[in-house]
Amino acid sequence: MRPFVENLPFLCIFLAILTGIVSAVIPRGRVCYWMTVTVAGIIAVLSAVVLQYTYGGNLSFTYSMGRFAAPYGNAIQCGPLQALLAMVFSVVLALALAGGKRDLFHDVLPGKLRLYFTMVNLLEASLLALVYTNDVFTGYVFIEISTIAACALVMAKDNGPNLIATIRYLFMSLLGSGLFLIGLTLLNSITGYLLMPSLAQAVAELAESGDYRIPLTVAVGLIIGGLGIKSAMFPFHLWLPDAHGGATTASSAMLSGLVLKGYIVLMITMMMRVFSMELMGELGVTNVILAFGLLGMILGSLEAMREYHVKRMLAYSSVAQIGYIFMGLGLGTTAGVVASCFHILVHACCKPLLFCCAGRLSAVSGHHKSLKNLRGSAYRDVSAGLGFTVGALSMIGIPLFGGFVSKLYLANAALPTNRTVLALVTLALSTVLNALYYVPALLAIWVRPPAEAEQHVLEDTRPEDLAFDRSFTTAAIALMAGIFVLGIFYHPITDVLEAGIALMGT
Amino acid sequence: MLETILQNRFAVTAVILFGIGFMNLLLQQNLLKKVVGFNIMDSAVFLLLASLGYIDGGVAPIVGDRGFDPLYINPIPSGLVLTGIVVSVSITAFSLALIQRIYRRYGTIELWELLERAGKEDD
Numbered sequence: 001m002r003p004f005v006e007n008l009p010f011l012c013i014f015l016a017i018l019t020g021i022v023s024a025v026i027p028r029g030r031v032c033y034w035m036t037v038t039v040a041g042i043i044a045v046l047s048a049v050v051l052q053y054t055y056g057g058n059l060s061f062t063y064s065m066g067r068f069a070a071p072y073g074n075a076i077q078c079g080p081l082q083a084l085l086a087m088v089f090s091v092v093l094a095l096a097l098a099g100g101k102r103d104l105f106h107d108v109l110p111g112k113l114r115l116y117f118t119m120v121n122l123l124e125a126s127l128l129a130l131v132y133t134n135d136v137f138t139g140y141v142f143i144e145i146s147t148i149a150a151c152a153l154v155m156a157k158d159n160g161p162n163l164i165a166t167i168r169y170l171f172m173s174l175l176g177s178g179l180f181l182i183g184l185t186l187l188n189s190i191t192g193y194l195l196m197p198s199l200a201q202a203v204a205e206l207a208e209s210g211d212y213r214i215p216l217t218v219a220v221g222l223i224i225g226g227l228g229i230k231s232a233m234f235p236f237h238l239w240l241p242d243a244h245g246g247a248t249t250a251s252s253a254m255l256s257g258l259v260l261k262g263y264i265v266l267m268i269t270m271m272m273r274v275f276s277m278e279l280m281g282e283l284g285v286t287n288v289i290l291a292f293g294l295l296g297m298i299l300g301s302l303e304a305m306r307e308y309h310v311k312r313m314l315a316y317s318s319v320a321q322i323g324y325i326f327m328g329l330g331l332g333t334t335a336g337v338v339a340s341c342f343h344i345l346v347h348a349c350c351k352p353l354l355f356c357c358a359g360r361l362s363a364v365s366g367h368h369k370s371l372k373n374l375r376g377s378a379y380r381d382v383s384a385g386l387g388f389t390v391g392a393l394s395m396i397g398i399p400l401f402g403g404f405v406s407k408l409y410l411a412n413a414a415l416p417t418n419r420t421v422l423a424l425v426t427l428a429l430s431t432v433l434n435a436l437y438y439v440p441a442l443l444a445i446w447v448r449p450p451a452e453a454e455q456h457v458l459e460d461t462r463p464e465d466l467a468f469d470r471s472f473t474t475a476a477i478a479l480m481a482g483i484f485v486l487g488i489f490y491h492p493i494t495d496v497l498e499a500g501i502a503l504m505g506t
Numbered sequence: 507m508l509e510t511i512l513q514n515r516f517a518v519t520a521v522i523l524f525g526i527g528f529m530n531l532l533l534q535q536n537l538l539k540k541v542v543g544f545n546i547m548d549s550a551v552f553l554l555l556a557s558l559g560y561i562d563g564g565v566a567p568i569v570g571d572r573g574f575d576p577l578y579i580n581p582i583p584s585g586l587v588l589t590g591i592v593v594s595v596s597i598t599a600f601s602l603a604l605i606q607r608i609y610r611r612y613g614t615i616e617l618w619e620l621l622e623r624a625g626k627e628d629d
Contacts, residue, residue: 072582137586137589140593141589141593144593144596144597147597148596148597148600151600151604155604160611160612160623160624160627161624161627163604163607163608163611164608164620164621164624165624166604167537167601167604167605167608168617170597170600170601170604171531171540171544171601174531174544174597174601175528175531175532178527178528178531178544178547178548178551181548181551181590182524182550182551182554185551185554185555185558188555188558188582188583188586189554189558194582194586
């Protein structure tokens with residue numbers, strides 16, 4: 001008899017899907033909202049229990065669905081890393097919803113709210129499934145589910161530019177999942193398996209014997225490329241600023257903070273569990289990932305500097321931050337992957353915080369989005385101003401904030417490789433560039449404009465927007481606390497990550 | 507050369523179809539044609555998958571007590587094709603609905619025109 005705890009990962013996914021179905025038939029948006037937030041909280045607690053069980057026992061268990069033994073059937077593989085990611089993702093999801101609550105009820109038609117929450121729950125289910133899955137085809141199915149859910153979240157704020165952003169996002173995602181699917185087919189045709197452990201064995205044998213070298217390279221390239229397109233790896237990021245910048249606050253926060261990460265986590269799983277880092281290095285794939293990551297770090301920031309629309313600026317900054325994650329993966333060492341995973345956590349806290357604060361700041365400035373009109377807005381809601389400041393300082397990488405630790409780990413991971421200079425120089429340059437657009441944004445929100453300009457902005461502002469926003473403040477405080485925890489008490493977290501990644505390879 | 511192509515005729519067809527679909531999805535400006543391109547691309551993958559599982563002279567995979575004689579075809583790729591078709595149908599339905607909505611609002615489904623108009627709306 002296996003311990004009951006091992007059922008929990010599956011139950012979490014099931015619970016999220018169930019809530020999605022139930023919220024489709026509840027007519028009242030507010031009920032759906034509370035249900036979704038509660039369920040995300042429950043999932044976080046359950047994942048914490050799983051984390052305690054796996055980290056305490058230093059084990060990674062396989063949970064097979066139905067009574068089909070490997071190599072058939074479908075399975076979940078859960079270790080400390082997966083449990084930690086699931087926990088953080090569902091907490092951040094709940095906080096993103098809370099932080100963008102007022103904008104959400106303002107932007108989405110009341111009749112459509114239940115459908116919005118259906119999509120949020122499906123998104124959560126697919127994120128959890130992408131984290132936990134041990135079967136590549138299940139991975140593909142949930143990639144598509146999260147694509148549909150994410151597109152629906154973008155178009156929930158129903159205006160023209162958003163529709164166009166959604167269709168561009170959809171087509172780019174289809175391109176990515178098409179590449180992933182054909183890569184999967186090729187891999188299946190040369191190995192004959194879909195479950196990750198059997199695949200890994202077959203791939204290792206192929207790598208040793210040198211058979212099918214070209215199909216294997218193509219398959220690895222297609223799978224990584226497909227997932228790269230979906231997670232906005234640098235040259236494929238053009239859909240991102242419109243989609244993330246235009247959506248309602250809660251959607252932007254979830255899309256930037258979580259959805260991109262889901263695909264990256266699947267990519268890490270494929271790299272660690274199926275292909276193995278040695279093979280990736282041998283085939284030269286890690287070099288390509290590294291190059292795209294480094295380019296993204298620089299060029300994403302450069303584009304963010306040119307942007308005056310605050311949400312689009314944050315979206316471009318996401319491109320740069322995704323570049324950091326790919327840089328860690330591209331180093332091809334376990335330390336690099338640990339740094340990447342840590343950066344996933346940091347960015348999952350920072351970006352939703354920044355988006356929620358930007359949404360709140362623009363709400364107290366008459367829903368204007370350009371930095372020019374946000375001048376002095378931090379004084380109208382001090383908690384949003386503080387949140388934006390904390391998020392921005394963490395992005396720049398000031399010590400005591402989460403971003404500093406992930407940069408430290410990335411730099412440390414780069415030291416033993418033969419690309420130290422390149423990685424360190426890019427890291428430094430990118431930090432300077434981050435500061436170059438976040439500091440002006442901070443100055444803009446904290447420096448009071450001339451009185452008549454402020455009066456002009458205030459005329460557009462409705463008094464109910466200026467009122468104290470309790471759910472936003474709670475979410476902002478929680479996310480700020482998360483950033484400080486990641487920045488100060490990071491040792492236990494990196495220990496969990498290291499244990500999880502070590503267990504993943506076996 | 508010709509013999510290799512004939513032996514791999516399904517794979518070759520699939521690659522050609524995939525290329526056609528991929529280029530349509532990338533280069534067409536008409537949103538509907540993009541959707542059609544996506545469908546062609548998916549069909550190519552399904553063709554490849556279905557042909558990979560097929561064994562000449564194999565029977566339907568109903569495993570009883572007769573073991574591997576006669577050989578039965580590999581059921582897993584067929585299962586994948588079914589799942590893939592479901593995914594592809596739902597994505598197609600979603601994108602068609604979205605395109606309809608865009609057409610109602612803008613009266614056009616040419617991407618360049620749409621981007622231009624959205625850019626103006628943004629200012």
